[in-house]
Amino acid sequence: DVKVTQSSRYLVKRTGEKVFLECVQDMDHENMFWYRQDPGLGLRLIYFSYDVKMKEKGDIPEGYSVSREKKERFSLILESASTNQTSMYLCASSFGTGGYEQYFGPGTRLTVT
């Protein structure tokens, strides 16, 4: 079974702190994704990566950056957390292109106070 894990289920940070969210997948998937999930808005893509050290902006990249130094690990970084970044963050991975299923992690509920 594909396994996507995220470093924390719940996280509370203060405004202005630098926040790291980590995601690890164990199926050698090329593609990895970071989404944020907000009520009434569904999932919105923040960043994705289709190879090691490669990244592309999604629909809402402002205030976020990412890092992919190893194929199995994809990190989301909030350089200076703000209260409007309080949300559920979901990581996903997929084998490649062509309509392959995305496998999701359990999510990290981040609260910025």
Next chain:
Amino acid sequence: AQTVTQSQPEMSVQEAETVTLSCTYDTSESNYYLFWYKQPPSRQMILVIRQEAYKQQNATENRFSVNFQKAAKSFSLKISDSQLGDTAMYFCAFLYGSSNTGKLIFGQGTTLQVKP
């Protein structure tokens, strides 16, 4: 721009009955994929069913089936013989085939409550 709309924020159904969740999308692409994902309470999102736009036959997976109307850009999910374990948030998602990176566009989600 591609958009996905789920017009039913919440739905409920009695156990063993059938329920249909609606989804419409907007695209100028001709080759794409559509998905329904399920997110149970406090659990990971999982794929329910997938439809390839070039296939006319509606996809089915056990109790789950879709009604894919390409001309109308409609992709509804039918759950037959609903079970308590079907209680979840359901997301419709669109992936366009011309992309090399497999980006999904999600609808707003529909919360389904199955009542005993």
